Amino acid sequence: LRHAAEGAVEFTHDILASAVLDDILPARRRLLHSRAFEALAAAGETAAAGTHALAGDLAGDPRAVSVLSEAATLALKRGAPDAAVASIEGALRLAGAMPPVALLARRADVLFAAGQAAEAARAYRSALLLAGEGPHLGDLRIRLARAEGFAGNLATAMQIYDDLVGESAFGPALVSVLLERAHVAWELH
Numbered sequence: 001l002r003h004a005a006e007g008a009v010e011f012t013h014d015i016l017a018s019a020v021l022d023d024i025l026p027a028r029r030r031l032l033h034s035r036a037f038e039a040l041a042a043a044g045e046t047a048a049a050g051t052h053a054l055a056g057d058l059a060g061d062p063r064a065v066s067v068l069s070e071a072a073t074l075a076l077k078r079g080a081p082d083a084a085v086a087s088i089e090g091a092l093r094l095a096g097a098m099p100p101v102a103l104l105a106r107r108a109d110v111l112f113a114a115g116q117a118a119e120a121a122r123a124y125r126s127a128l129l130l131a132g133e134g135p136h137l138g139d140l141r142i143r144l145a146r147a148e149g150f151a152g153n154l155a156t157a158m159q160i161y162d163d164l165v166g167e168s169a170f171g172p173a174l175v176s177v178l179l180e181r182a183h184v185a186w187e188l189h
Contacts (some may be wrong), residue, residue, distance in 0.1 A: 030056045046071040054090045065091045081114035101131045117150035157184045
């Protein structure tokens with residue numbers, strides 16, 4: 001063991017840490033992980049805080065979900081797509097059986113940014129199914145069309161773009177939709 005900042009103690013070897021944690025009762029271990037999560041989240045250490053949120057199974061804790069979602073964003077910014085996907089999947093696990101549509105859409109965004117376009121398209125579709133229908137979902141449908149295009153499903157992407165253009169309720173976003181549609185049309189021909 002060695003002393004870290006502000007009276008905290010760190011284990012110098014993973015085997016020692018594992019042995020000590022195995023001897024701690026589950027409820028006590030959860031409490032320790034919860035405290036570590038709070039301290040690390042307050043310090044802005046999102047990746048480390050997320051690890052403790054998952055290890056402590058802080059299911060239903062909106063702050064833990066938010067920290068893991070932020071950890072995914074930071075992992076993408078530093079070029080670690082696998083860590084980003086793991087963080088957003090952890091956030092979904094902690095969110096429970098009925099995660100908010102925004103979190104499902106965020107998962108799709110992370111998958112797309114991580115280069116998993118086909119998986120992102122499936123995730124966007126899931127988010128849309130839970131969100132229902134309506135013109136307010138236009139941005140999510142644009143992102144679905146983009147993911148379908150990148151996944152090589154050009155005809156599907158074109159159909160989504162055509163539907164969006166037909167609705168023409170996007171104002172400034174319509175230009176973006178038309179440009180993306182033109183790109184898919186060019187690839188199809």
